[in-house]
Amino acid sequence: MSAPAQPSAAPSAQLTCPSCQQSITYYDVAGSEYYACPHCHSYFRYHGEGPPKLFGKYREVPNDLGVLPVGTPGTLAGQACRVVGYVRRAEAKTPHYEWVEYQIFRPATGDCVQLSQFNGHWMIIQPAKRNYDVQAASTRAAYVSQPGAQYKLYNRYQARICYAEGEFDWDIEGDDQLKVAEFICPPIMLVQEKSKAGSKWYHAEHLEPAAVVEAFGRDKVVVPARMGVGAVQPDPTDAMWPGLRNLTLLALIALCIVQFGVKRSSKILFTDTLHVVADASGTPGTGKVIVSPSFTVGQQGPLEIDLTTTVNNQWLELPVSLVNEQTGQGFEFTKNIEFYNGVEGGESWSEGSRNADAVLSRVPAGRYHLNFYPFSEAGPAAPDIAVTVTADPPLWSNFLTLLALILAFPAFQLWRSSNYETRRWDESDYAPKTDS
Amino acid sequence: MFDFLSDLRPVRYYALLLLLPLGWFVWGTNTGTRLLGDDNESTETLGAPGTRGSHGSAGHGLYFHK
Numbered sequence: 120m121s122a123p124a125q126p127s128a129a130p131s132a133q134l135t136c137p138s139c140q141q142s143i144t145y146y147d148v149a150g151s152e153y154y155a156c157p158h159c160h161s162y163f164r165y166h167g168e169g170p171p172k173l174f175g176k177y178r179e180v181p182n183d184l185g186v187l188p189v190g191t192p193g194t195l196a197g198q199a200c201r202v203v204g205y206v207r208r209a210e211a212k213t214p215h216y217e218w219v220e221y222q223i224f225r226p227a228t229g230d231c232v233q234l235s236q237f238n239g240h241w242m243i244i245q246p247a248k249r250n251y252d253v254q255a256a257s258t259r260a261a262y263v264s265q266p267g268a269q270y271k272l273y274n275r276y277q278a279r280i281c282y283a284e285g286e287f288d289w290d291i292e293g294d295d296q297l298k299v300a301e302f303i304c305p306p307i308m309l310v311q312e313k314s315k316a317g318s319k320w321y322h323a324e325h326l327e328p329a330a331v332v333e334a335f336g337r338d339k340v341v342v343p344a345r346m347g348v349g350a351v352q353p354d355p356t357d358a359m360w361p362g363l364r365n366l367t368l369l370a371l372i373a374l375c376i377v378q379f380g381v382k383r384s385s386k387i388l389f390t391d392t393l394h395v396v397a398d399a400s401g402t403p404g405t406g407k408v409i410v411s412p413s414f415t416v417g418q419q420g421p422l423e424i425d426l427t428t429t430v431n432n433q434w435l436e437l438p439v440s441l442v443n444e445q446t447g448q449g450f451e452f453t454k455n456i457e458f459y460n461g462v463e464g465g466e467s468w469s470e471g472s473r474n475a476d477a478v479l480s481r482v483p484a485g486r487y488h489l490n491f492y493p494f495s496e497a498g499p500a501a502p503d504i505a506v507t508v509t510a511d512p513p514l515w516s517n518f519l520t521l522l523a524l525i526l527a528f529p530a531f532q533l534w535r536s537s538n539y540e541t542r543r544w545d546e547s548d549y550a551p552k553t554d555s
Numbered sequence: 556m557f558d559f560l561s562d563l564r565p566v567r568y569y570a571l572l573l574l575l576p577l578g579w580f581v582w583g584t585n586t587g588t589r590l591l592g593d594d595n596e597s598t599e600t601l602g603a604p605g606t607r608g609s610h611g612s613a614g615h616g617l618y619f620h621k
Contacts, residue, residue, distance in 0.1 A: 361562040366570050373577055377584050420587035440597075452594040477594035481587055514583065517590045521580045528569060 130226075137163055137171040144190065146203050147224045147231065151286035155204075157189060162283065162292065174292065177282045181207055186340055187221050187234070189285040193335035195232075195243070200225045202335075204285030211277040211295070220244075222287060231288060234331070235323070239342065240349030241331050242308065247320035251309060253300070259549050263302045263309055270302035270309050272549045273350055305351040305543075325351040348543040356536045363529055370525045378518045388422075389414035389508040395435075395493045395501040406493035406501060413444060413488045416510055423512040424489070425476045427505040430458045433496040434471075437504070441479065444486045452477045478512065 131146045139159035145151050152166045160180055165171035184205065187193075191202040204222030209215070218237035225232065233244040251263045251270075263270040279295050298313040306325035311318055328342040345352075395406040416422065428435060434457035441450040454477065460469035489508070495501065544550035563570060583590045 359565040362564065362566040363569070365559060365562055366566055366573065370573055370577060374580065377581055381584055421589065421593070449597050450595045451597040453596065478589050479595050480589045480593040511587065514587075514589055517580060517583045520590050521576055524576045525573070 134165055134171070136161060137165075137173050138176070145286040146190075146201055146226070147229075147286060147288060149229060150224075150231070150288040151203070153287040153290055155283040155285060155287075155291075157284045160282070160284075164290070177280075179282065181282055184284070185219050185221065185236075186342055187331075187335055191335055191339065193223075195223060195225075195234075195334045198225050198227055200232075200334075202285075203231070204283065204287050206283045206287075206291055207281040208278045208294075209281050211279050213276075214279075216276075217281065222285060234326070236343070238347060238349070239328065239345035240352055241326040241328060241342075242323040242349075242351065243326050244310065244321050244323040247309065247322040250318060250320055251302075251311070253302075253311070260551075261300070261302070265304075268304040268307070270304045270307070271551065272300065273303040273308070273547045274301040274549065275299070301350065303351050306353045308351045323351065325349060325353060347546060348539055350543065350546065352543070354536050354539050356532045356539070359532065363532060367525060367529050371522075374518065374521050374525065378513075385512050386417075386510045387507060388416065388510050389489075390506065392503055392505045393491065394503050395495065397501055402494075404495050406491075406495065409491040409493065409504075411489040411491070411506065413486055414508060415486050416482055416484050419481055419483045420511045421514060422479045422482045423476060423509045424452075424479070425474070425505075425507040425509070426454060426456070427474050427507075428456050428458075429502040430456055430473055430495070431502075432459050432461070433457070433502070435493060435495040435502055437475075437494075438492040439477070440490045440492075441482070441487055442490060443483070444488060446483075446485065448483065448485075450479045450482065452479070478514070478516075 130148050131144050132148045133142050133144055134154070135141070136143055136154075136156040136159060138161035139156060141156070141158045143154060143156060143158075145154065153162070153164050154171075155162050155177065160177040161173060162175055162177065163171045163173045185207075187202045187205075189202055189205055193200055193202070200223045202221050203224040206220045206222070207217060208220060209217045216237075218235060221234040221236075223232050223234055224230075235242045235244055251265075253261050253263055255261050259272065261272040276299055277295065277297065278299060280291055283291055294312075296314060300311040300313070302309045302311070308323040310321040310323055312321070328345065331342055332340045389411065391411060393409045393411065395409070398405045398407045422441070424439065424441075426437065426439075434455065436453065436455050438451065438453040443449070454475040456473065456475050457471040458469070458473045459471055460467065462468070489506065491504065493501075493504070579590060582588070
């Protein structure tokens, strides 16, 4: 990148400070009328004829005089410009809210814009050249409605000047009387300045710190680090939302096509009710091994084994094995089933479940049977077990797992975006109310 | 169509990453595999004595062959 264009052709002139008699260079020869001396910090008016009119002095000179010294040339939005003024302002009621405004003179058009910097967040401010209607103006929910955008009230304040240097085409000290309202729809802010004479509107737009550095020279400018979220700082997730939405939609369509489009018709291979018989020779509670009739799995796939028992106020530990009668390959699982119920204090209660199911993946084709090794609480009647074996059941856990994976990133971005807006409005007294 | 593709540009790496779980899902559906693991507790592959994978320590699968 080339160095910022120098407004070399811009005229400049000298005037003498009426207080310290030192020479001051000014650039907006036709427009500037008010001056703040960088040497003695006097504020005076001079309109080309007659003696300057001295208003007073700024007593408190800040240690930090900003990152753009008065006189710095640059190129802003492709237009040569120069920093001609520096104003440090604060809210009248909350003086710790201080910000800096740089008066930027553009010789080519002969007009000025302001660069505002608060907590490392930059905006370029220009006259709106029109008025806006404020809806619900007297409320905290005031807004300006424009086609495609609603500008919400972000701040209302009166400002005072803490310090100034350079030249200005209006009486900056008169700004103390203005009632300012800011309405935001990032990255744009509409600023209303109300005085007895009426309202004036300004159009402010977020500017990245890198753009300020680029405009005024990468070697010269070190911008302050950003703190928090700026009033009109764009949400970084905004740029990805259209793509993320389209991509998520595509992924969900693909998911549904695979889940519902790939035909794996479920088929019940075996269903029977088996009765647990106590094994007198074993430990109390041990049931005799139950061997189911054989059934055939036609093709490799998942098997679902549903177990519905008649346990009542008892538990049942049920190891089950599925055995391939041709290869001997075995699958095993154990289900602990317990169900208790009763009436206490006139109210019935129940705990646990009589049912259980198991899914076995990639069971090869072949002839199988099930072995059951029941072990239950000694005492109550031995339960019955209704068994249903289904081939190729829909694997909803796969579907739900993928659904969660597909939605995880958009959900995270949604949370980030919401958190970003919360942090933005944390700086405002007019945050939209959320129902709690 | 051009707008659609240009919209995807900021999320192109995520789009590539998203192919992994989708491929995993397609594989799971085609092979009949429950992705987060099934209920099988058996450590054997082919449980019958003398077949590949059996070391004579398989569980109930070895018993009660018809």
